[in-house]
Amino acid sequence: MKRTKRLTRLALLAALALVLSYLESLLPSPGIPGVKLGLANVAVVCALYWLGPLSAAAISLVRVVTVSLLFGSFPALAYSLAGAVLSLAVMSLVKKTGWLSPLGVSVLGGVTHNLGQVLMAALLLETPALLWYYPLLLVSGTLAGVFIGALGGLLLRRGDLVEDRER
Amino acid sequence: MTEEGKQKFRIRRDLLLILGLLILSALLWLALGLMPRGGVAVVTVDGAQFGRYPLSRDRQVVIPGYDGGENLLVIAEGAARVTEADCPDKLCIGFGAISRQHESIVCLPHRVVITIEGGEESGVDLP
Numbered sequence: 284m285k286r287t288k289r290l291t292r293l294a295l296l297a298a299l300a301l302v303l304s305y306l307e308s309l310l311p312s313p314g315i316p317g318v319k320l321g322l323a324n325v326a327v328v329c330a331l332y333w334l335g336p337l338s339a340a341a342i343s344l345v346r347v348v349t350v351s352l353l354f355g356s357f358p359a360l361a362y363s364l365a366g367a368v369l370s371l372a373v374m375s376l377v378k379k380t381g382w383l384s385p386l387g388v389s390v391l392g393g394v395t396h397n398l399g400q401v402l403m404a405a406l407l408l409e410t411p412a413l414l415w416y417y418p419l420l421l422v423s424g425t426l427a428g429v430f431i432g433a434l435g436g437l438l439l440r441r442g443d444l445v446e447d448r449e450r
Numbered sequence: 451m452t453e454e455g456k457q458k459f460r461i462r463r464d465l466l467l468i469l470g471l472l473i474l475s476a477l478l479w480l481a482l483g484l485m486p487r488g489g490v491a492v493v494t495v496d497g498a499q500f501g502r503y504p505l506s507r508d509r510q511v512v513i514p515g516y517d518g519g520e521n522l523l524v525i526a527e528g529a530a531r532v533t534e535a536d537c538p539d540k541l542c543i544g545f546g547a548i549s550r551q552h553e554s555i556v557c558l559p560h561r562v563v564i565t566i567e568g569g570e571e572s573g574v575d576l577p
Contacts, residue, residue, distance in 0.1 A: 314541075315544045316545060362558075381456075383464055384457060384464050387460065387464035390464070390471065391467070404558075410554065410556075412553075415553060415554070416553075417478070418475050418478035418479045418482060419479070421475035422475045425468060429468060432464075
């Protein structure tokens, strides 16, 4: 892929991630800590498949930092970052093995995102008992991952349409 | 193998993964449900213990948070919950009522952690 095209796609997906974060902030929240749809991860999953792990990491980082500055509080940043880093690492590795489709990759991304957050919380607050909160997040993370993966898979399959229009 | 055939196997593994994760979470949840009911709610603020409250005695405690905010801890019917807080996200209220050992409630902005510990305690060491 040409560098300009690559850069454009990267910027497009980063913007998409931000808009999706904003969109999700407009939706009613379930009000249960850690339970979240994570709509913006659609853009991260697409970036992982279209542009590779480094680009996906860049988009994820830009999103986490910008969203924390725009809509969130500072303590939230450490938790978001821990979740984003762990999930991206796991998703990149699993994608490389070729065992799973984007759906499975996204599901693993969802549950490891929550795992990263809980681990960071247990570490920062020095309360290992917080890990007992994870089973609940394992359910919500799996379901969110299925939704994000299905949506991302849909976009990935439509990707060649974007390609055609560019010509 | 054709790309289509590979994709079919991937989707089969996806479904197995999802099923496995749901079963795992159900088992973990069951394990937490089988934990004995705890005896005391232990409250820490910014890592320092603020108080220990037996679940057997109904009461309300205002917990002063790290940054000057407040959380209202209510102990009733053998369970602890936070019913009011002046933090922006109010996620501590979303944790609901806790009564099993190891269950916890966290308020990140106020650095308040409430954890259930075992054992019946007398009211001797209450602040």
